[in-house]
Amino acid sequence: MKDIILKAENISKQYRLGQVGTGTLSHDLNRWWHQVRGKENPYLKIGDTNDRSTKGTSEYVWALQDINFEVERGEVLGIIGKNGAGKSTLLKILSKVTAPTTGSIKSRGRIASLLEVGTGFNPELTGKENIYLNGAILGMTKKEIASKLDEIVEFSGCERYIDTPVKRYSSGMTVRLAFAVAAFLEPEILVIDEVLAVGDAEFQKKAIGKMQDISKGEGRTVLFVSHDLSAISTLATRTIVLKNGNIFAIEETNKAISIYSSMEQDDKVFVQKEVIGKPSVTKVEVITSEGGTLQANGKSLMINFEISMPKENYENLSVSFQIFDSLNKAIIYNYIFDKDIPICRRKGVNKICFEFSNLRLYKGNYYIKVHLANSKTRIKYQEFDCCGFQVEMIDKREPEWGWQNNVCQYIDEGKWNY
Template structure:
């Protein structure tokens, strides 16, 4: 790296995986790789492989999680990395953090990298919070004296003073991420890599963590790579952004332009039938969703009736009395607009088998824009289907007050209703 301001450089980074199996696969594949290697030729299986489109069924057993990624990050810069689930964001950060190696390409860095890739990564459950601070500090290359000098600040920032001498296995996920973030932020790495872990913390901690990241980048001149689905956090923190799709770079540039580019490609059709990255035991799942306004073929408008119709797959014939469904509606910046739950309504149909749930608003009072819905279903308090950002819908401006004047926003109250049915 010739430019002294460049602290990290990714050159032609690609990562290939073989689907369905652990390892490289068959003995014949290994022999082919070995024979090409001793002849000084490249891996023959790098020439095959499909793009990383998780929503389609491919014909190849190889897939490129990343393909030919190139970018540079300067000292003190905050680079946002955004994209849909499965776009390759976490794979890229794991390569940058040297958790895994690239199939092709090279990462060049100046200085230490500290990573927060998953909640509790690198923490030992049987050790106390204090002991884990020293353990993580040592992993990051710090001396015992450096850690000791910072430990009071770390504990104070994490807000875990009362539990600092308690084994981490007794911590909640929020407490764990608080402590992990405090260790990474205060032990002064030159590059801080953060992958969506702040979503676990509460609102107070998220605000404090973003403030700390701004301090270490702008005030202390250190570099941050930040992955998040919260576009408000990306806009407030990042100076530049990278948009990934199916393992490839779709856009690189200013953060405002990158967020706008990303959001333009995330609105789904009225009928949603493909759901990925779902969690739960699968006993009761969403099969398809229809979203529509008064006119089924037109996007919903402010002030008109609005429905989301959930057709469910219910092989266990779960009954209403056992089922709870939550809907969490976020705006295009990731800010929570509404949180609705069937547990707040008395249907009087406890013995009815559930195959359909209908969410309806008599008078839509959401502002013009794009909204994202997270779904959460439980049966007898066990999670059966949990999908983050399962689908999106777009609201158009409309005549909310019925006076012939279209408005883009309003402050009226809306009536939310749930209906249940055993018919599809």
């Protein structure tokens, strides 16, 4: 028998764009008139899908629609999706910060949430007073809170400032204390948004370790939203993929990450018009190990080029590329010269490819810079940036010293195919 601790049934959330309330007085009266006659709310039949990139036709929008899932006791459930997919709205509903438009949440036990920096903290109270305040909100007695006080303060690393009003804390200090309160006051369900990203690397490592202890050692349930796919891969057993307010997939975590990455198709292919009368790169495509824009450390990666040539037997062409990290620092450089190996000798579209059989880059975001030139005259035909991709440590155990972002660990030489 499954021990279900949290269940979401047909959860939907509708907002009216540009309005603070639910709508105008006439809309409220219309809702009431339908209700007294035992009819459905008329405004539930209208509204656009939550796609922030397009202009809608209705003043109503569905931030979430028909969300259904169950969470077992002791499970860590990851939630991933693009910005605006509905992740934070879902967590607010689960935490009972806001109510769903339709549907219901059934839970067994106390829920502690960490949704935004300073959530549930009174800025005028000291850190210690806020610990007691949060504990009282969770339904704990003063004696229970006092028994955990020293552990909370030690974990947060804010002992020197614990008697200082929270309004004088930095955002990182506030998050440290808020997470410590939520984790150590023993809620049955812990709900955490991307807020941990505010903390430094040391604290993030501590927080992830604590969440592992909470789920595996103490049998409590964690719902975790993050854009850090390696953290999701490390912590979560199952993961929900949200898209435009709907559940796109609920799968085992590594499969869910691959599905999420395959949704990101735009960046991995770069297409542009040919330059008349000159050699020109018309298409660049990155083929990652996991599909979409997601590349696993230590697996193969291919870069395909399509080059349009204005005439037959064009000589001295030079094709090269660099891979840059998110700090705009070049990590990799490779090239192929026509004077060494005849390439792109046919008029029209020619295809060449570069393959890394074992690309070892640390987790982080990268992009490609392409160069096309004449190696003899040194005339530069093209230079442009394209094709972003993300490297993650998928299926790899993180060492005690932690992974460094955007650092070259080891790269094989790779090879050109033409």
